Structure formats: C-alpha cells, structure tokens
Amino acid sequence: MNAGTKWLIQDAYTNGGESIKEIALRLELAEAEVSRALKGVRKQNELPAKEASEVFRIVLVTYDPEWQKALIAKLRTTPLYLDWRRAVLRRDRYRCQECGNTKGVQVDHIYPLSAIVHNRRINSLEEAAECELIWRVNNGRTLCPTCHKRTETYGAKAQQYWRNDEIDE
Ligand SMILES: [Zn+2]
Known part of the structure; x- marks a missing residue:
C-alpha cells in the first residue's frame, strides 16, 4: 500500500x-x-470528546458559577423557556403577584433555576429540557422588578437553595 x-x-x-x-x-x-x-492510530474524534465530557463533569462537580450562569443565560433564550414564561405570564394576567404592578414584569422560578441546575446536576440544554421541575408552570411567578429583588431567591441569594445532595420532588 x-x-x-x-x-x-x-x-x-x-x-x-x-x-x-x-x-x-x-x-x-x-x-x-x-x-x-490504522495500526497504532487512535480515532481522534472519539477520544477527545470523551475526555472533554469528563472535564465538563469535573467543572460541574466543583460548580463553576460562571459556567452555570452561561448555561442558564442560554436556557433563557430557548423556545421552551419562552413558552414557559408566556404560560406563567398568562396565568398571572401579566401582574406582579406581590403588588399587582404590570410594568416591566418578570417571570421568576420559585424554586430557583440556578438551584435546579445545581442540585439536579444539569449539564446541558438537553438535560434541562428533560427536567420537568424547570417547566412546571406552578414553579413560576410573575413579579415586578422591585418585588423580584425582594425575594429570598433573587440573584446570588438563590445559592442558599443549593445542595450537595440531589433533591427528590
Ligand atoms: Zn411587585
């Protein structure tokens, strides 16, 4: 040859x-x-992918907050997320569930999204799509920006819901 x-x-x-x-x-x-x-030749596109996913796991086990933020930011742009958001807004008639305000309302996860991603060890958009808790309309609420900031779960405060063991709900 x-x-x-x-x-x-x-x-x-x-x-x-x-x-x-x-x-x-x-x-x-x-x-x-x-x-x-092919003697001595390794299938390169198999090995690095496997190694990459292991690296990915390690990153997750140490819960890199920047990585989680990136996944959540991406998640919020998916059609699935926008549908969930719309369903919550419709149910709440576009009103803040605390004060009734309709200006600039936001949709919040009662059980915080970052805690779900963290506690369920969600690695990817695909895994997020399969996580029923994220898409439960009852886990959503409409809030105005002021009331949203006052919640126990706003921004970094949600970390108090992070657990090291898995939640079962
Ligand atoms: Zn409000």
Missing part, C-alpha cells in the same frame, strides 16, 4: 469518523488492509 492510500485511510478514520468497514468499501480494499494501515 502506498503512502497516499495510507494517509487517506488514516484521515477518513481519525478526522472523517468513518469506520474500518466504511473505508474498506469506499476505497475498495480488504478490511484487513485498512486495519493494518
């Missing part, structure tokens, strides 16, 4: 994500030949 073919095989395997069988079919080679060309 010439060096060019070997390179093609290795590139298809490591960067193209093709299996030995697929490469053999495409290049009209025997699977054994393809295997030989």
Whole structure:
C-alpha cells in the first residue's frame, strides 16, 4: 500500500469518523488492509470528546458559577423557556403577584433555576429540557422588578437553595 492510500485511510478514520468497514468499501480494499494501515492510530474524534465530557463533569462537580450562569443565560433564550414564561405570564394576567404592578414584569422560578441546575446536576440544554421541575408552570411567578429583588431567591441569594445532595420532588 502506498503512502497516499495510507494517509487517506488514516484521515477518513481519525478526522472523517468513518469506520474500518466504511473505508474498506469506499476505497475498495480488504478490511484487513485498512486495519493494518490504522495500526497504532487512535480515532481522534472519539477520544477527545470523551475526555472533554469528563472535564465538563469535573467543572460541574466543583460548580463553576460562571459556567452555570452561561448555561442558564442560554436556557433563557430557548423556545421552551419562552413558552414557559408566556404560560406563567398568562396565568398571572401579566401582574406582579406581590403588588399587582404590570410594568416591566418578570417571570421568576420559585424554586430557583440556578438551584435546579445545581442540585439536579444539569449539564446541558438537553438535560434541562428533560427536567420537568424547570417547566412546571406552578414553579413560576410573575413579579415586578422591585418585588423580584425582594425575594429570598433573587440573584446570588438563590445559592442558599443549593445542595450537595440531589433533591427528590
Ligand atoms: Zn411587585
């Protein structure tokens, strides 16, 4: 086998994500030949992804607050979140549930979103989408900015709801 073919095989395997069988079919080679060309070659796009997810886990176990903020900020832009928000606003008729104000109302998670993300070990938007507690309309309330700031869970105050063990609700 010439060096060019070997390179093609290795590139298809490591960067193209093709299996030995697929490469053999495409290049009209025997699977054994393809295997030989790949001796000592690791499938790069598999290994770093696995390592990356482990690093991700470690970050989460130490609860990097910046990372959580980024996930929550992203979550708030998803259609699922906007639907939840709209459902809460409609139920509350767009009024602050504390003072009745209708100006600049915000939708708040009663059981704080950061605490859910933290306590449920939510890693990704996909996991958040599957977390029923986040999307429960009963866990939402409409508040004006003033009343929102007064809550026990506003901003960093929500951290008092963070636990090291998982909640079961
Ligand atoms: Zn209010």
